[in-house]
Amino acid sequence: MKVFVTGASGFIGSAFLSELVSSGHEVVGLARSEESASKIESVSPSVKALRGDLKDLDILKRGASESEAVVHLGFIHDFTNYAQCCEIDRQATVAMLESLKGTNKPFIYTNGTLVLRPGKVANEKDTVDESSKCxxxxxxxxxxxxxxxxVSVRCIRLAPSVHGKGDKGFVPVLMSIAEISGKSGYVGDGQIVWPAIHRSDAARLFRLVLEKGRAGKAYNGIAEQGIPLKDIAQLIGEIVNVPVVSIPEDDAEKHFGFMAVFVTNDGPVSSEATQEELGWKPQQLGLLEDVRINYRPT
Ligand SMILES: NC(=O)c1ccc[n+]([C@@H]2O[C@H](COP(=O)([O-])OP(=O)(O)OC[C@H]3O[C@@H](n4cnc5c(N)ncnc54)[C@H](OP(=O)(O)O)[C@@H]3O)[C@@H](O)[C@H]2O)c1
Structure with missing residues (x-):
C-alpha cells in the first residue's frame, strides 16, 4: 500500500517507517526540511519525501489524495504554545480528511491517553473525557x-511515555528538572500512574491498525497499564544522584512547569481489546528497565 505519513522523521515516525518498509509498503513522508527529507529517504528507495509543513494544507491534501492511506504522526511539540499547536493539528487533520471523503481509505489519527477520564482504568470503549484539558x-x-x-478513520491513543533510543519526551524532561532543581519529585503519595509503551511496539501497532483496524475505532497504544510516578522518580533520583521528594500538588506547577498537568494526571489505561483484536503483543523492554539501561542525563 502507498502510505502518506506525516511526522515520518520523528521519534515514532522513524520506527514506523522501518516497520512499513519491511512489510512491503511504499511511503510518502511529509518533510519540512532538506535534513528531514534526506533522513527519511535514506531508510529505503521505497520512501519518498514530500516537502511541506503541517500548515501547508494544500500539500497535505495532495499527499493524502495521491496515496492509498494516511498516518498522521506529525505534531509541533511546543508546550509554551500548546493551544496553537493543537489548532494547527486540527486544521491539518480536517484538511486531509476532507480530501479523503468518500474514498474509504484508511486514516490514522494519533492522540495521547491524556484525553481519557483519569482515576479509573480506561479502555478502548471509553470516548474522550468531555472535561479533558487536552x-x-x-x-x-x-x-x-x-x-x-x-473515510476508514481510526485513532491510536498513545501512552504519555513512548520510550526507547532517542526519546526526548517526558522522562528526559523529568530528568532535566531533577538535574536543575537538585531533586527528583513526584506528586503527593506518588501513587499517580503513567502508562508506557516502547516505540518499536508502538510502530508495530500502527502498522497493524493500518492493515487490520476498523473504521471509527480507537485503539490503545499501551504496553504497561500504569507505572507509579514514585517509581519513575526513584529511578531518576538514582541516575541523576539527587534525593527523591514528594511535591505537594499545590506546588506542582512551580516544580514541574508545563509537566504539572501530566504528573498530576492519574491515568491507567488498558489495551486488552486492542491486543485481542489485532493479535498484537508488546515485546520490548518495560519503561523502568529501558530507562535504567539506556537513559542518561543530558
Ligand atoms: N513520544 C511520546 O512519548 C508520545 C506520547 C504520546 C503521544 N505522542 C504523539 O505521537 C505523535 C508522534 O510523536 P513523536 O514523539 O514521534 O514526535 P517528534 O519526535 O517530536 O516528531 C514530530 C514529527 O512532526 C514533524 N513536524 C514538527 N513540526 C512540523 C511542521 N511544522 N511541519 C511538518 N512537520 C512537522 C517533525 O519533523 P522534523 O523531524 O522535521 O522536526 C517530526 O517528524 C505526536 O502526535 C505526539 O504528540 C507521542
Whole structure:
C-alpha cells in the first residue's frame, strides 16, 4: 500500500517507517526540511519525501489524495504554545480528511491517553473525557466522525511515555528538572500512574491498525497499564544522584512547569481489546528497565 505519513522523521515516525518498509509498503513522508527529507529517504528507495509543513494544507491534501492511506504522526511539540499547536493539528487533520471523503481509505489519527477520564482504568470503549484539558480530545472526535463521510478513520491513543533510543519526551524532561532543581519529585503519595509503551511496539501497532483496524475505532497504544510516578522518580533520583521528594500538588506547577498537568494526571489505561483484536503483543523492554539501561542525563 502507498502510505502518506506525516511526522515520518520523528521519534515514532522513524520506527514506523522501518516497520512499513519491511512489510512491503511504499511511503510518502511529509518533510519540512532538506535534513528531514534526506533522513527519511535514506531508510529505503521505497520512501519518498514530500516537502511541506503541517500548515501547508494544500500539500497535505495532495499527499493524502495521491496515496492509498494516511498516518498522521506529525505534531509541533511546543508546550509554551500548546493551544496553537493543537489548532494547527486540527486544521491539518480536517484538511486531509476532507480530501479523503468518500474514498474509504484508511486514516490514522494519533492522540495521547491524556484525553481519557483519569482515576479509573480506561479502555478502548471509553470516548474522550468531555472535561479533558487536552485540546486534542475534540480533534479525535472530529476525526472519528469522518467514518460517516466515507473515510476508514481510526485513532491510536498513545501512552504519555513512548520510550526507547532517542526519546526526548517526558522522562528526559523529568530528568532535566531533577538535574536543575537538585531533586527528583513526584506528586503527593506518588501513587499517580503513567502508562508506557516502547516505540518499536508502538510502530508495530500502527502498522497493524493500518492493515487490520476498523473504521471509527480507537485503539490503545499501551504496553504497561500504569507505572507509579514514585517509581519513575526513584529511578531518576538514582541516575541523576539527587534525593527523591514528594511535591505537594499545590506546588506542582512551580516544580514541574508545563509537566504539572501530566504528573498530576492519574491515568491507567488498558489495551486488552486492542491486543485481542489485532493479535498484537508488546515485546520490548518495560519503561523502568529501558530507562535504567539506556537513559542518561543530558
Ligand atoms: N513520544 C511520546 O512519548 C508520545 C506520547 C504520546 C503521544 N505522542 C504523539 O505521537 C505523535 C508522534 O510523536 P513523536 O514523539 O514521534 O514526535 P517528534 O519526535 O517530536 O516528531 C514530530 C514529527 O512532526 C514533524 N513536524 C514538527 N513540526 C512540523 C511542521 N511544522 N511541519 C511538518 N512537520 C512537522 C517533525 O519533523 P522534523 O523531524 O522535521 O522536526 C517530526 O517528524 C505526536 O502526535 C505526539 O504528540 C507521542
Amino acid at each position: 485540546l486534542r480530545a475534540a480533534t479525535e472526535e472530529t476525526a472519528l466522525s469522518y467514518k460517516d463521510k466515507g
